[in-house]
Amino acid sequence: MRPYVGAEVALLATAAALVAGVYLVAVLDRFAAALVAGAVGSWRRLLVVPLAAAAALLVQQRRTTERPDGAGWAVAPALFFGLAAFALALVPLGPDLVIADPSTGFVAFSAAIAFVMIAVFLHGWSPNSPFALHGAYRYGAAALSFQIPFLLAMLATALPAESLSIVDIVRAQEPAWNVLRQPLGLPLYLVVGVGVSFWGPLNLSDASDVAGGTSVEDSGVARLLWTIARSAMLVAVAAMGAAGFLGGWWGPILPGPAWMIAKTGAVLLAILAAGHLLARVRIATFVLVAWAVLIPLALLNVFVSGAILL
Amino acid sequence: MIAGPLVDATFWVFALGSIVAGYRVFRTDSMVRAAFYLLASFAGVGGIVVLLGAEFLGMVLILMMAGEMLIMAIVMVMFMMNPAGLNPMVMVHQNRRAAVAGIVAFVALAAVGLLGNFPARPVPDPSTATAELGTELLGDSMLVFQSAGVALLSTMIGAVVIAGRKGRFGVAEEDSIEPSLQPDEEPGR
Amino acid sequence: MTTEAVLVVAAALFGIGVYGALSQQSFVMLMMGIELLINGAILALVVLWARAAGGSPQGQMLGVVFMTVMAVEMALGFALITGVYRVRRADITEKLRRLKG
Known part of the structure; x- marks a missing residue:
């Protein structure tokens, strides 16, 4: 039987990781924007501004739409946040430092990612508003296109481990990180991961320049919750990228968990910087690229990894 | 075998949840809502399957259904009238006969489940179930x-x-x- | 979580599925009924695998076959809905009295 920690420890650890991660995303996003603009400014400002923005949302007046699906609207951010917590709980900080390590960890993570599209669709459909629904459709089209490259990119990491467990996947990277063994894997994962958490250039469903997308009708606490859930999902995606491709806890000198946290931070910074550096991709372009380029590349990645192992 | 009062309680939550959600599928005005209810029902069944020790099957069931529900919702909006359910409407035929058929199917199958004499041969070690399935898939x-x-x-x-x-x-x-x-x-x- | 309890739950899902598949007019709702039906079947299969088959991996294999059946059902169902709508402008079963052609 695989080790599971107690329920209290699991809850506390996941909650702590989520809170720290969400705050880190907010700070790093501003930091990346400042870096791109070339003026970092004061650190105190960077650290305080996200909290101030959150506080402002807390006291903002709530508005609503005509005949929304109230239950769906309320459930969507909670579902999204829950999925992020579920996904993050599967990522190991160290060989014995993991909240849950099911023998099908990779499938469980993929199931959480697949459920994200339901959360986003629910969030866009329930306010009964055209722009929100358009955002949901854009995400649906993108999500259905990147599901297969996502699964294939992750699957290739399971090949050298001969296991679907994420701890085993990281453990198998001791001789060489997957980013070296499968050079196609990490770029594919990053593209798809950015799409999953709809951030930066692939923010096709929630960006302000596509009329606000699914969260156009959100206000106050609901918008804050949705933002938090999005950030939490981004943390989970970055952590899984660090575990699956960048060797997880393996690294010289420093202890394992420190390496894991540093790598997660690096992936996060890369994704957030991409959001400020790259232009938004049109949905039609992305769908075409996903089906015609990403899937063949991901298949090639799986075949080459398999051939090397044989 | 995973067991204990917490497992039992989780099972009943999943079981009742999936039955109620399955029933709501055909009792709601909106097809999109029906799709969400169906997905909830599937998620409940996936949870029970995981509890029973078939981790891989349960997870794959949930993974597959999430994608399918999204396609279903898009197909509905493309072709069906009243996809958002703003105008309540009943779209059923032979309602009574169908209900009787459903109840008969339930009673017959439940009787088989309750009265049938199944051998008690539980899975020896559920933690190896995934590996065994993999060997079986590429073996016999x-x-x-x-x-x-x-x-x-x-x-x-x-x-x-x-x-x-x-x-x-x-x-x-x-x-x-x-x-x-x-x-x-x-x-x- | 006795075997009987799970089998009754599976039977309930199957029964609801039978009702849905027989009573719904809209093609998509009809497919939802069929899916609930397969859902119940998978649940019954897995509980019998877990409790009565001694953990034989062929039981899980049958589950994989069930899921294949489900995937085939969905894919062909959606394709047929699209095709029928193009040719007949039909979205409910009553508009398809004549199946020829």
């Missing part, structure tokens, strides 16, 4: 697995042929309706 059941793959491939080809842009009566963007059917005519013949 290779032929079945490959046949399933071929069936899926031919389904994909068939589905693309049926739903492709070029239909029997013309290209989809132009008028691809059956020639014997006038555009204004009700096609209920």
Whole structure:
């Protein structure tokens, strides 16, 4: 039987990781924007501004739409946040430092990612508003296109481990990180991961320049919750990228968990910087690229990894 | 075998949740809502399957259904009238007979479940179930697995042929309706 | 979580599925009924695998076959809905009295 920690420890650890991660995303996003603009400014400002923005949302007046699906609207951010917590709980900080390590960890993570599209669709459909629904459709089209490259990119990491467990996947990277063994894997994962958490250039469903997308009708606490859930999902995606491709806890000198946290931070910074550096991709372009380029590349990645192992 | 009062409580939550959600599928005005209820029902069943020790099957069930529900919702909005459920409407036929058939099916199967004498041979070690399934897929059941793959491939080809842009009566963007059917005519013949 | 309890739950899902598949007019709702039906079947299969088959991996294999059946059903179902709508403008079963052609 695989080790599971107690329920209290699991809850506390996941909650702590989520809170720290969400705050880190907010700070790093501003930091990346400042870096791109070339003026970092004061650190105190960077650290305080996200909290101030959150506080402002807390006291903002709530508005609503005509005949929304109230239950769906309320459930969507909670579902999204829950999925992020579920996904993050599967990522190991160290060989014995993991909240849950099911023998099908990779499938469980993929199931959480697949459920994200339901959360986003629910969030866009329930306010009964055209722009929100358009955002949901854009995400649906993108999500259905990147599901297969996502699964294939992750699957290739399971090949050298001969296991679907994420701890085993990281453990198998001791001789060489997957980013070296499968050079196609990490770029594919990053593209798809950015799409999953709809951030930066692939923010096709929630960006302000596509009329606000699914969260156009959100206000106050609901918008804050949705933002938090999005950030939490981004943390989970970055952590899984660090575990699956960048060797997880393996690294010289420093202890394992420190390496894991540093790598997660690096992936996060890369994704957030991409959001400020790259232009938004049109949905039609992305769908075409996903089906015609990403899937063949991901298949090639799986075949080459398999051939090397044989 | 995983067991204990917490497992039992979780099972009942999943079980009642999935039955109620399954029932709500056919008792709601909106098809999108129906799709969400169906997905909730599937998630409940996936949870029970995981509790029973078939981790891989349960997770794959949830993974597959999430994608399917999204496609279903999009198909609904494309083709069906009243997809958002703003105008309540009842779209059932032979309602009573169908209900009787459903109840008869339930009673008969539940009787089989309750009265049947099943051997008590539990899974010795559920933690190896995933590995065993993998060995089985690429070992003794290779032929079945490959046949399933071929069936899926031919389904994909068939589905693309049926739903492709070029239909029997013309290209989809132009008028691809059956020639014997006038555009204004009700096609209920 | 006795075997009987799970089997009754599976039977309930199957019964609801039978009702849905027989009573719904809309093609998509009809497919939802069929899916609930397969859902119940998978649940019954897995509980019998877990409790009565001694953990034989062929039981899980059968589950994989069930899921293949489900995937085929969905894919062909959606394709047929698209095809029928193009040719007949039909979205409910009553508009398809004549199946020829």
